[in-house]
Amino acid sequence: MYIIVVGGGRLGYYLLKALLKEGHEVLLLEKDARICKTITDELGSVCYRGDGCEAATLAEVGTGRADMFVAVTGDDEDNLVSCQVAKHKHNVPRTICRLRNPQNAALFKKLGVDVTISTTDLILEAIEREVPTHPLTHLLTIDEKGLVVVDVKISQESATVGKTVKELSLPEKSNLALIIPAQGGARTPQANTVLQAGDQIIAVTTPESEEALRNALRGI
Amino acid sequence: MKILIMGCGRVGARLASLLDSDGHEVTILDIETYSFRRLPPSFGGTALYGNGIDEETLKKAGIEDCDVFVAVTQGDNRNVMACQIAKHVFNVSRVVCRIYDPLREEMYATLGLETISPTKVFSQLLREKIEG
Numbered sequence: 001m002y003i004i005v006v007g008g009g010r011l012g013y014y015l016l017k018a019l020l021k022e023g024h025e026v027l028l029l030e031k032d033a034r035i036c037k038t039i040t041d042e043l044g045s046v047c048y049r050g051d052g053c054e055a056a057t058l059a060e061v062g063t064g065r066a067d068m069f070v071a072v073t074g075d076d077e078d079n080l081v082s083c084q085v086a087k088h089k090h091n092v093p094r095t096i097c098r099l100r101n102p103q104n105a106a107l108f109k110k111l112g113v114d115v116t117i118s119t120t121d122l123i124l125e126a127i128e129r130e131v132p133t134h135p136l137t138h139l140l141t142i143d144e145k146g147l148v149v150v151d152v153k154i155s156q157e158s159a160t161v162g163k164t165v166k167e168l169s170l171p172e173k174s175n176l177a178l179i180i181p182a183q184g185g186a187r188t189p190q191a192n193t194v195l196q197a198g199d200q201i202i203a204v205t206t207p208e209s210e211e212a213l214r215n216a217l218r219g220i
Numbered sequence: 221m222k223i224l225i226m227g228c229g230r231v232g233a234r235l236a237s238l239l240d241s242d243g244h245e246v247t248i249l250d251i252e253t254y255s256f257r258r259l260p261p262s263f264g265g266t267a268l269y270g271n272g273i274d275e276e277t278l279k280k281a282g283i284e285d286c287d288v289f290v291a292v293t294q295g296d297n298r299n300v301m302a303c304q305i306a307k308h309v310f311n312v313s314r315v316v317c318r319i320y321d322p323l324r325e326e327m328y329a330t331l332g333l334e335t336i337s338p339t340k341v342f343s344q345l346l347r348e349k350i351e352g
Contacts, residue, residue: 053297055323077273077301081324089327103275111304 001025002066004092006052006082007073008035011098015072016046027061052082055089063090072098080104083113115143136214139202148207149177152217154199159219166191171212174205222286224312225249226272226302227293231318233258235290240265247281272302275309288314296320303333 001024005012008030019026020043029052030036039047050057052071063069069086071079076099083095095114099105102118109116129137140149154161160168165176180186182198189201205213221244225232228250236248237260246265249272250256256267270277272291283289289306291299296319303317317335319325325337 053324054321055327075297077295077297080301080304081297084331085324085327088331101274107275107305107309110308 001068002062003027003068003070004029004052004058004061004063004066004086006069006071006079007098008032008039008047009072009074011072013039015070016043020046029057029061053078053085055085058082058085058090063092066090066092068092068094068096070096070098074100076100076104080108080111080113083108084111087112087114136210141207146206147173147204148210149202149204150210150213152201152203152214154195154197154201154217156197158195158197158217160195160217161197163195163219164191165189165193165195168195168216170216171205171209174203174209174213174216176201176203178202221245221288222282223247223288223290224278224281224283224286224306226289226291226299228255228258228267229292229294230258232290232292235292236265237263247286249277249281273298273305275305278302278305278310283310283312286312288312288316290316290318292318296324300324300328300333303328307333 003019003024003026005016005026006029008028012028016026016028026046028039028047029050030047031051033049036047036049048061050060063086069083069092071082073079079097083097086092087095097108097113097116099116099118102120105116105118125138137151138148139151176189178186179189179193180200181196201217203213223239223244223246225236225246225248228248232248236246240246240263247268248265249268249270251271253269259267268281270280272278283306289303289312291302293299299317299319303315306312307315315334317328317333319328319335319337320339322337322340325335325340329335
């Protein structure tokens, strides 16, 4: 795969290294000549000096045949513009944009960026996952289908302890995929499976129904 | 008309004072309050500190009921992003964007923004002057 990375900061540098290691054809675009030289000295000719927002620069590096375009500079507006130029001028099939401000996610998607990654949100999710008492954790977002995969823990206090799956009033488009009990292996929930304290439930739902699903599973 | 200007540089400040003296309701935004020194003492509009690529700031500046949004900061990309927010999020009926880079200017013009490239305009002007 030919991947173009814009921005030779710390994120861009380590991303470049990781992608090269995976055997991809990668090119890093960086404005600063000094950074460019350091990277070229270390990794060979994988860094091109130029402005990743300029259509001319992108034409020089053959953006037209790139499979993926990743913008990871520290400025949201620069990332947005370079992704838009890659998309509209060079028809890159997949553009990925780093966000500083997580609130820009919806806007950038609307403006044609395929994937947005917010470091703030990622860290927040990781924290949620690490806090054991947190009742609902995001595992995965399936953007194309508008679905999310979440992890809900059934605590001692949950009113649903002792109830069967069919007794729960789950919101629309929500399905329980897996129950992982405190002891023993994971099992597929059946209509008459009884919920127990300490159960961990992997469920599929929509972003809107998340709250309702959590309440249904905790019996609120 | 209610006009919101982003960027209080020489152009922004001058435009703001011209529009203000024409009787329009002008608000001007900048990320540095020091820039507001460029506004003349007679300026009767609002000078607001804040970043125009932040939706919250734009709301505070009254973008929801403004008729025209103009982006004239030094950064092409900032202008482009702010204008796209104004157009696609707040549905401002008229959005004017300064983009120095002629190539970028052409692309965003085809994407539906009302754009002006000072580079193009000014070099054309000079050319006409020189060639007579």
